[in-house]
Amino acid sequence: MPQGEFELIARYFSRLGAERADVRIGVGDDGAVVMPPSSRELVVVMDSLLEGVHFPAGSPAASIGHRSFAVNLSDLAAMGAEPAWALLALTLPSADEEWLAQFSRAAGDLCRKHGVALIGGDTTRGPLAATVTMVGIAPIGVALERKGGQVGDAIFVSGSPGDSAAGLALEQGRLHVADAMSAQILRDRFLFPTPRCGIGVALRGLASACIDVSDGLGGDLEKLCAASGCGAEVDAAALPVSEALLSAVGREAAREYALTGGEDYELLFTVPLARLGAMTSAIARGLGPVKRIGSLVAGKGVKVFARGGVMQFSGSGFDHFAT
Ligand SMILES: [Mg+2]
Secondary structure: OOHHHHHHHHHHHOOOEOOOOOEEEOOOOOOOEEOOOOOEEEEEEEEEEEEOOOEOOOOOHHHHHHHHHHHHHHHHHHOOOEEEEEEEEEEEOOOOHHHHHHHHHHHHHHHHHOOOEEEEEEEEEOOOEEEEEEEEEEEOOOOOOOOOOOOOOEEEEEOOOOHHHHHHHHHOOOOOOOOHHHHHHHHHHHHOOOOOHHHHHHOOOOOOEEEEEOOOHHHHHHHHHHHHOOEEEEEHHHOOOOHHHHHHHOHHHHHHHHHHOOOOOEEEEEEOHHHHHHHHHHHHOOOOOEEEEEEEEOOOEEEEEEOOEEEEEEOOEEEEEOO
């Protein structure tokens, strides 16, 4: 990009996010220098958002700014790490000042909220895409993993999965909802997802396995099960679907969105029965919106029990099958 455009971009990203005392050299040099705390492990994640792949063309700049950092915060939450530093690689068709202002304001607000400092990055001209690398901190040996779940463990999920997928369908005109307020709530859940950082950190020492829901609850539960070497049974009636989703699409479709939707950025985790008491206490102390939806079982694969029968997860969706 021409020099003037680089200066413009630098103005929006030179001090984005939280001020952190552990950043010795930040944005503006050839590299960043940070001072990790002693006796801690660093957890490193990266996620790309491409126009037309991860968000529809014409999405609001504020949403792209929020989501490109939120999806990485969610991965750190799933690992039980406290977010610290971020790098941003931004590819833009042109340096549109209004777009940059909205993108950086939303990204900065989210980063400050979670104590993250932007310490560097890169800007290129090309099709719109944002790639963020984020580094989090955790005590040695306690980061959460997808493996570690045991037969009998309770399965929990945070928030209300399915909202985001319905919000995306609304954005793309594939879904029409008469109730304007429900429609707006669902759209916002896609455009501005809530990474569950506080819950992720609180689950250290409590959860036996954890994953964040990016590809759909059923598929991500299948990944957790595969990593943990067991299967899962989910009670469809226990799925925490939101009032907005229920009123927008009805109970049957709401469950389908919840199980197969994706882009929720909620945490899906397992808790050994011996720690359920501690889990109940954590919930009472304000852990956040989490709900038990089923149990890990011997075998493999994900089965969902509903009044109409049993559904088996296969590939990307659920098939009804007779037992
Ligand atoms: Mg993930």
